[in-house]
Ligand SMILES: O=P(O)(O)OC[C@H]1O[C@H](OP(=O)(O)OP(=O)(O)O)[C@H](O)[C@@H]1O
């Protein structure tokens with residue numbers, strides 16, 4: 001199956017909801033893809049191809065809570081590399097580093113466990129969706145503060161009009177551009 005056919009299959013499964021979670025937001029529901037097995041399979045397969053092409057030297061996968069976890073784990077097992085979570089404040093035990101950020105419909109604080117990334121490691125950050133880029137920018141700050149290098153920010157969906165990739169200095173790749 002070609003990349004184009006896989007993208008079409010994913011798009012056919014993807015649903016959006018107007019005015020969720022706030023008035024004026026069009027919400028793209030990644031779970032509508034995950035509950036369609038062929039679309040979920042094609043999505044993970046395209047994510048894998050992008051990593052092989054753009055960041056084959058990956059040492060560590062970082063997933064952003066919560067929807068980024070859905071993709072971080074299968075990819076880390078497929079590449080046989082560690083999976084490290086970035087979570088919302090107050091969820092991770094032990095010593096952590098934190099950063100505040102704004103996203104399309106709110107604001108929050110991310111944390112990562114201290115020393116979970118070693119200086120010099122090449123990191124792929126996974127998330128379901130890039131909107132304003134606030135979440136990915138904050139994740140990049142955490143990884144950089146630990147001496148890691150973000151080799152790739154990889155998302156399933158990029159909302160092009162919001163130009164979130166302009167807020168991120170490391171490479172960005174998306175499967176679907178909407
Ligand atoms: O580019 P941005 O404007 O930062 O928006 C994108 C972020 O917003 C959503 O996360 P949310 O905080 O809603 O968390 P969830 O995955 O737990 O639902 C989404 O999963 C991304 O992480």
Ligand SMILES: Nc1ncnc2[nH]cnc12
Pocket residue numbers: 025026027028029103104105129131
């Ligand atoms: N429009 C949107 N749909 C789904 N998740 C999002 N996260 C930020 N903006 C979003």
